[in-house]
Amino acid sequence: MKSVEELTARFRAHGLRVTPQRQAVFRLLAGNDTHPTVEAIHAGVRAEMPTVSLRTVYQTVHDLARLGEVHVLDVGTGQVRVDPNVEEAHHHLVCTRCGRMDDVAVEAPAPPATPGFRAERVEVIVRGTCAACEAAAGGPHRAPGGATVRRTEHETAHETAHETQEATCRS
Ligand SMILES: [Zn+2]
Numbered sequence: 001m002k003s004v005e006e007l008t009a010r011f012r013a014h015g016l017r018v019t020p021q022r023q024a025v026f027r028l029l030a031g032n033d034t035h036p037t038v039e040a041i042h043a044g045v046r047a048e049m050p051t052v053s054l055r056t057v058y059q060t061v062h063d064l065a066r067l068g069e070v071h072v073l074d075v076g077t078g079q080v081r082v083d084p085n086v087e088e089a090h091h092h093l094v095c096t097r098c099g100r101m102d103d104v105a106v107e108a109p110a111p112p113a114t115p116g117f118r119a120e121r122v123e124v125i126v127r128g129t130c131a132a133c134e135a136a137a138g139g140p141h142r143a144p145g146g147a148t149v150r151r152t153e154h155e156t157a158h159e160t161a162h163e164t165q166e167a168t169c170r171s
């Protein structure tokens, strides 16, 4: 993601308003790798600027996304997630228990050639359990015979094969 100064200039060049509240959103997102929800961004900005409204944060995220400065992702955790890392192509690990989301560098398969469908990109979402949730749940399972079986082994293997395809209908 660009610096606060660069984003300010870019917003102005596109005729978008830049307020101290909007700049606080820029600052909160810069280098933020937690994939925060809009609500989490709002909470963070409010710590600094108690009067900022959720609506302002939504609008700022929307404008950032429209300019391609952030990605807004729906990974099935119930709320959209904001990803300021638009520079490096990457995919995501998603904890099915707490919603934690981390970047992961994996090679996505090429989109299949499918008649009547223009594939644009393949997104890989690996679902499983993060270390904190696994520890809270009592750690890895002990299988009979003493072999340690990770709770998420099956789930992860299964979901790795499940890529989300986003594409546009040919009309
Ligand atoms: Zn977790």
Ligand SMILES: [Zn+2]
Residues within 6 Å of the ligand: 035, 083, 085, 090, 091, 092, 102, 103
């Ligand atoms: Zn990411």
